[in-house]
Amino acid sequence: MGRAPCCDKSNVKKGPWSPEEDATLKAYIEANGTGGNWIALPKKIGLKRCGKSCRLRWLNYLRPNIRHGGFSEEEDNIICSLYISIGSRWSIIAAQLPGRTDNDIKNYWNTKFKKKLLGKHRKDQQARRAPCLTFKHEMKRESENYPVPGMVNQVSHWPLLPPPPVMPLPTTHQDTQDSVRNFLFKLGGRFSGDHPQSTTNPMNFRYAPDVPFAQEQPYENSMNILPSASSLSPLNSTCSQVTDGTQFTVNDVDGPSDMFQGLDGLQAELSELIYSNNQQIFDGFEGFYGTDNVVDGSSTGSSSVESSSWGDINSLSYPQTVSGFEASQQQSIPQVSIYDEPNYFWPQ
DNA sequence: AACGGTTGCAACCGCTCGCTT
DNA sequence: AAAGCGAGCGGTTGCAACCGT
Numbered sequence: 001m002g003r004a005p006c007c008d009k010s011n012v013k014k015g016p017w018s019p020e021e022d023a024t025l026k027a028y029i030e031a032n033g034t035g036g037n038w039i040a041l042p043k044k045i046g047l048k049r050c051g052k053s054c055r056l057r058w059l060n061y062l063r064p065n066i067r068h069g070g071f072s073e074e075e076d077n078i079i080c081s082l083y084i085s086i087g088s089r090w091s092i093i094a095a096q097l098p099g100r101t102d103n104d105i106k107n108y109w110n111t112k113f114k115k116k117l118l119g120k121h122r123k124d125q126q127a128r129r130a131p132c133l134t135f136k137h138e139m140k141r142e143s144e145n146y147p148v149p150g151m152v153n154q155v156s157h158w159p160l161l162p163p164p165p166v167m168p169l170p171t172t173h174q175d176t177q178d179s180v181r182n183f184l185f186k187l188g189g190r191f192s193g194d195h196p197q198s199t200t201n202p203m204n205f206r207y208a209p210d211v212p213f214a215q216e217q218p219y220e221n222s223m224n225i226l227p228s229a230s231s232l233s234p235l236n237s238t239c240s241q242v243t244d245g246t247q248f249t250v251n252d253v254d255g256p257s258d259m260f261q262g263l264d265g266l267q268a269e270l271s272e273l274i275y276s277n278n279q280q281i282f283d284g285f286e287g288f289y290g291t292d293n294v295v296d297g298s299s300t301g302s303s304s305v306e307s308s309s310w311g312d313i314n315s316l317s318y319p320q321t322v323s324g325f326e327a328s329q330q331q332s333i334p335q336v337s338i339y340d341e342p343n344y345f346w347p348q
Numbered sequence: 349a350a351c352g353g354t355t356g357c358a359a360c361c362g363c364t365c366g367c368t369t
Numbered sequence: 370a371a372a373g374c375g376a377g378c379g380g381t382t383g384c385a386a387c388c389g390t
Contacts, residue, residue: 014360015360015383015384016358016359016384017358036376037375038376039374050360051375051376052361052376052377053359053360055376056358056360057358059377060358069356069357088380089379090379091377091378102377102379103357103358103359103379106379106380107356107357107358108356108357110380110381111356111357112355112356
């Protein structure tokens with residue numbers, strides 16, 4: 001049994017919104033609110049639009065205080081660091097940037113930011129091989145060279161990570177927290193209370209699902225998750241799992257594997273960018289989380305134990321600038337796990 | 349001026365989640 | 370417990386504007 005369509009597709013208008021439609025929708029919502037039922041709303045106000053379309057139009061364009069374009073460097077850094085932390089959770093990232101929509105940030109990431117990251121990479125690549133490859137061609141070429149099962153003709157945003165370890169899918173919130181933690185670990189993050197080995201060698205970490213994540217990973221200290229340049233070099237590493245499913249090790253190997261030839265430059269570029277931006281990111285996060293709690297690897301992290309749960313991102317210290325409206329838009333618990341990061345490129 | 353390629357962004361599509369019945 | 374349904378999310382597409390030749 002298929003899913004019932006949300007509206008009569010043959011009887012709804014598609015495409016760009018006219019100023020009249022905008023005015024009708026805006027006037028109604030400003031006067032009456034959405035009524036909690038987007039599906040019924042267009043009928044109520046005589047719009048030949050799908051309810052989902054109305055919702056999107058309102059959220060991405062018509063609602064008050066929306067800003068478009070012109071992302072600042074600080075916003076860049078926030079987007080970058082949050083993407084590193086939680087992946088393509090655009091709505092969560094958007095919640096940190098007042099006036100920005102998830103769609104905007106997604107577009108920004110998929111166009112400008114990727115270009116920014118790849119700009120230097122492309123230059124380097126072009127110097128080394130046949131010229132005249134466009135960005136799209138290059139991305140297509142890369143995705144063709146390194147195909148991912150189930151990802152046909154998709155651009156791989158992050159051809160960077162080591163193969164995911166095989167471990168049971170998280171079935172509880174605690175499991176999810178563990179997954180997040182493990183995921184961040186593989187990005188080179190460190191956690192207070194971690195096995196000392198992990199601290200000294202970010203490529204050699206321990207996964208301990210029996211340790212309550214919430215008790216030991218405060219978000220205030222989450223700058224620990226920012227990867228070091230070296231830890232973002234999984235191309236030089238292999239990942240193995242101990243048979244009990246609780247411990248993983250990442251072993252350095254000599255040089256990039258054949259699989260990643262051609263991507264090492266991009267990877268290095270990203271690492272370099274992120275690493276060189278770390279200070280700026282820290283600066284940005286000082287406003288976020290308070291300077292006392294920002295850890296840059298050389299400073300403390302000692303206050304970690306008494307703080308909020310990592311799993312509940314809403315309990316984190318959000319920037320003061322998040323408006324009440326944005327705050328109300330924030331989701332409850334983002335269910336982040338290393339398993340649902342479709343943009344990550346997991347080499348086979 | 350004309351044309352082809354590229355970019356940026358609005359909008360659509362399909363899926364998952366969570367609530368209700 | 371299971372099915373139905375709406376909301377919300379992320380990925381993708383379509384197209385107008387822009388740019389270079």
